[in-house]
Amino acid sequence: MPNRESRDNPAFRMSRRKMMKGVAAVLGALALPDKDASASVWESFFQKNFREMSKPELEKVLARLEKEYSKTYGKAVKVRATPHIEGVSYGYGLDLSRCIGCRRCVYGCVQENNQSRDPQIHYIRVLQLDKERGVDLEHAEHYYNPSKVPEKGHFYMPVQCHQCENPPCVKVCPVQATWKERDGIVVVDYNWCIGCRYCIAACPYGARHFNWKKAGLPAAEMNPETHYLGNRPRPVGVVEKCTFCIQRVRNTPGRYPACVEVCPVGARKFGNLLDPESEIRYIIENKRVFILKEDLNTRPKFYYFYAT
Amino acid sequence: MPMKMIWGFFKGTLTLVSKGSRAYYAWVACLLVLVGIGALAYIYQMENGLIVTAMRDQVAWGFYISNFTFLVGVAAAAVLLVIPAYVYNWKPIKEIAVLGEMLAVSAMVMCLLFVTVDIGRPDRFWHLIPKVGILNFPQSMLAWDVVVLNIYLVLNLTIAVYILYNLYHKREPNKSFTTPLLLFSIPAAVSIHTVTAFLYNGLAARPFWNASILAPRFLASAFCSGPAFMIILFQIIRKYTRIEIKNEAIFKVAELIAYSMFINLFLLGAEVFKEYYSDTVHLAPLQYLLQGLKGHNDLVPYIWTAMIFNVSAFFLFLVPQTRENYVTLNVGCVLIFIGVYIEKGMGLVIPGQVPDVLGEIYEYAPTGIELLVTLGIWATGLLVYTLLLRVAVPILTGEFFVGEDGRTAVIIDTEFIRRADHLAEKSYRD
Numbered sequence: 001m002p003n004r005e006s007r008d009n010p011a012f013r014m015s016r017r018k019m020m021k022g023v024a025a026v027l028g029a030l031a032l033p034d035k036d037a038s039a040s041v042w043e044s045f046f047q048k049n050f051r052e053m054s055k056p057e058l059e060k061v062l063a064r065l066e067k068e069y070s071k072t073y074g075k076a077v078k079v080r081a082t083p084h085i086e087g088v089s090y091g092y093g094l095d096l097s098r099c100i101g102c103r104r105c106v107y108g109c110v111q112e113n114n115q116s117r118d119p120q121i122h123y124i125r126v127l128q129l130d131k132e133r134g135v136d137l138e139h140a141e142h143y144y145n146p147s148k149v150p151e152k153g154h155f156y157m158p159v160q161c162h163q164c165e166n167p168p169c170v171k172v173c174p175v176q177a178t179w180k181e182r183d184g185i186v187v188v189d190y191n192w193c194i195g196c197r198y199c200i201a202a203c204p205y206g207a208r209h210f211n212w213k214k215a216g217l218p219a220a221e222m223n224p225e226t227h228y229l230g231n232r233p234r235p236v237g238v239v240e241k242c243t244f245c246i247q248r249v250r251n252t253p254g255r256y257p258a259c260v261e262v263c264p265v266g267a268r269k270f271g272n273l274l275d276p277e278s279e280i281r282y283i284i285e286n287k288r289v290f291i292l293k294e295d296l297n298t299r300p301k302f303y304y305f306y307a308t
Numbered sequence: 309m310p311m312k313m314i315w316g317f318f319k320g321t322l323t324l325v326s327k328g329s330r331a332y333y334a335w336v337a338c339l340l341v342l343v344g345i346g347a348l349a350y351i352y353q354m355e356n357g358l359i360v361t362a363m364r365d366q367v368a369w370g371f372y373i374s375n376f377t378f379l380v381g382v383a384a385a386a387v388l389l390v391i392p393a394y395v396y397n398w399k400p401i402k403e404i405a406v407l408g409e410m411l412a413v414s415a416m417v418m419c420l421l422f423v424t425v426d427i428g429r430p431d432r433f434w435h436l437i438p439k440v441g442i443l444n445f446p447q448s449m450l451a452w453d454v455v456v457l458n459i460y461l462v463l464n465l466t467i468a469v470y471i472l473y474n475l476y477h478k479r480e481p482n483k484s485f486t487t488p489l490l491l492f493s494i495p496a497a498v499s500i501h502t503v504t505a506f507l508y509n510g511l512a513a514r515p516f517w518n519a520s521i522l523a524p525r526f527l528a529s530a531f532c533s534g535p536a537f538m539i540i541l542f543q544i545i546r547k548y549t550r551i552e553i554k555n556e557a558i559f560k561v562a563e564l565i566a567y568s569m570f571i572n573l574f575l576l577g578a579e580v581f582k583e584y585y586s587d588t589v590h591l592a593p594l595q596y597l598l599q600g601l602k603g604h605n606d607l608v609p610y611i612w613t614a615m616i617f618n619v620s621a622f623f624l625f626l627v628p629q630t631r632e633n634y635v636t637l638n639v640g641c642v643l644i645f646i647g648v649y650i651e652k653g654m655g656l657v658i659p660g661q662v663p664d665v666l667g668e669i670y671e672y673a674p675t676g677i678e679l680l681v682t683l684g685i686w687a688t689g690l691l692v693y694t695l696l697l698r699v700a701v702p703i704l705t706g707e708f709f710v711g712e713d714g715r716t717a718v719i720i721d722t723e724f725i726r727r728a729d730h731l732a733e734k735s736y737r738d
Contacts, residue, residue, distance in 0.1 A: 045431065049435075049441075049442055052442075119359065125666060127666065127667075137589075137665075137666055137667035138589055138592055138663065138667045139667070140666060140667045140668075142666070142667075142668050159666060168511070168512065168513060171447050171448065172447075172448050172449065172450065172510075172511070173444055173448055174436060174443065174444050174448040174450035174451045174454065175432075175435040175436060175441060175442050175443070175444060176442045176444045177435070192432070192435060193428075193429065193432075194427050194428070194429045194430075194432045194433070194435055194436070195358075195427045195428020195429040195432075196423075196426070196427050196428075196450060197368040197369060197427075197428070198448070198450050198507075200365060200368040201368060201369060201511055201513070201514065201660075201661070202511050202513055203513060203665065204512065204513035204665050205665060205666070206365070206366075206664060206665045206666045206668075208365075209365050210358070210365055210368060210428065211357070211428070212357055212358050212359040212361075212363070212364065213356065213357040213358075213359035214357060235429075236357045236428070237357060237358065237427075237428025237429045238428055238429060239428075296512045296513065297512075
């Protein structure tokens with residue numbers, strides 16, 4: 001999981017260490033009043049990129065974050081960094097013939113993944129489309145709000161991160177704060193992102209979201225089961241995105257992401273693309289499947305299909 | 309000994325920038341006030357997050373990045389003066405090329421400031437430093453931009469300081485040092501603009517930016533806006549200081565602008581034709597810009613103003629009679645500067661994101677905070693340029709030089725900004 005070549009390169013390590021120590025010494029001399037708080041501020045300031053941390057370094061960081069979040073939200077928060085499972089590559093199926101546009105997935109996701117409630121951040125955007133026009137994004141209705149769905153003459157297309165095999169967002173990041181994990185999930189290190197939003201410009205699916213303001217996350221609604229690369233609370237000024245509920249699917253193999261679980265009509269399917277017996281493989285092999293914006297060669301692992 | 313000489317020069321420049329006429333003090337004070345206002349606005353933004361701007365997930369880059377893009381063009385334009393001056397050894401422009409390089413330095417400073425105020429975590433800037441952080445080079449075009457912009461800044465600063473330092477010591481700058489650097493600054497200027505264009509160009513998700521014509525269009529429009537600014541500046545400089553800038557040089561620059569503007573308009577026309585004639589779904593952003601889309605037309609009046617300005621300026625600069633008449637020349641310069649500012653700023657950055665990748669239309673207009681921060685950065689840029697000129701002008705006119713002992717600086721020019729009648733009275737050169 002971590003990039004060992006660069007970490008074990010002595011020249012790389014030396015120069016960085018020296019630099020860090022020097023800067024830390026200078027800044028330490030400034031000595032802020034609250035010693036404990038300032039120590040954690042500097043620790044987080046000098047924190048390395050997730051992929052360059054050694055195991056003990058990572059454990060220290062996780063412990064610091066757990067302490068910090070537990071204090072903020074007044075409950076025992078767990079921050080894990082469960083690695084990928086060998087032989088697993090996640091794939092997602094969405095049955096357009098079933099989706100009724102109820103948006104339960106949108107809010108189930110918000111609850112599970114500790115998104116900001118004020119301002120609202122949604123990883124899933126459900127588009128209302130005309131049956132006559134088909135998948136025509138230029139004529140999509142984003143803010144449909146009838147008393148009852150589905151509405152006659154329309155169908156619904158939820159869009160979220162497509163976990164591309166060839167993700168344009170990863171390529172453009174100037175600091176490698178975002179990358180594709182071995183199980184295909186595209187993640188962000190919220191402590192490394194500089195907030196330039198180039199990835200937002202590069203994503204063809206509108207899957208990336210920026211923390212324009214300090215996240216409004218009520219303590220009572222905070223989900224304490226978190227993953228470092230997933231649903232832990234995000235700082236202001238960084239980008240976040242759907243991770244297929246990395247905290248669920250990695251900690252408990254076989255568990256579904258929140259959106260799959262909450263869907264009342266079973267329009268959402270999830271599984272291991274490398275397992276020939278999986279439901280997602282069956283769908284790809286037997287149903288009428290398409291991927292969004294195929295011409296961009298992003299090779300999504302998010303498959304739209306028509307079951308009926 | 310050299311250390312002491314450099315220290316003497318440095319001390320001299322400090323004394324120099326603190327001396328000046330009342331007009332100079334007033335101008336600097338004015339700029340400092342604006343810088344202060346901008347700084348306060350930025351502190352407010354830091355405390356509350358970028359939510360105080362009008363940017364949102366749909367339009368994630370706004371006024372700051374528009375200004376950045378425009379100013380990269382202004383900086384690149386310095387090369388327009390370097391090419392005739394040094395490659396063709398054309399004297400009237402050579403004398404003032406150093407002023408162009410200093411403009412590039414000031415524009416680069418502004419560019420870096422605009423990027424800084426735009427990012428969500430400026431405290432993590434060190435993540436961009438190779439080895440200390442991780443610069444994603446060569447994958448990310450933004451990493452390329454960081455590299456070329458910094459090289460260009462250092463390069464222009466080095467050339468300008470080296471030339472001025474030698475003139476201060478009353479000796480000719482060593483050609484074997486300056487010529488390679490100057491020649492290198494030409495591809496460097498092209499590269500900052502090309503890389504900035506590629507930053508947008510490389511995004512397949514944004515059809516409005518994903519057009520190969522973007523980089524050439526960037527270059528063509530840069531060679532209009534930067535020199536237009538310089539023409540006005542040259543007139544101010546020669547009116548209020550002792551620097552002599554020949555008419556010939558100014559008219560030559562204006563002629564070059566006319567050619568660049570023609571190429572700019574031609575490329576724009578090519579792009580408009582392709583999108584409208586093929587009439588695919590990729591037409592929407594251009595439609596939003598030129599006609600408005602589904603009742604959303606915030607940008608339409610601006611872009612047509614820009615078009616009218618650019619076309620009128622092109623004709624003013626094309627016809628020798630209007631090009632060589634200072635009234636029409638200056639009108640043309642102002643038209644071009646505003647025209648390109650709109651076209652290469654908001655006119656380029658915003659339609660790339662409207663409609664967004666899922667077809668949503670979010671109309672972006674900068675908030676007061678964005679305007680104030682932007683004002684502050686422009687004032688900072690002008691302040692940097694003013695202070696650079698404060699040192700460069702007396703050196704070029706021979707009113708700031710090293711004394712007999714080879715160390716202490718001699719300052720003759722204690723005023724800097726002076727009225728023209730004053731100048732006629734007593735010229736140090738005579």
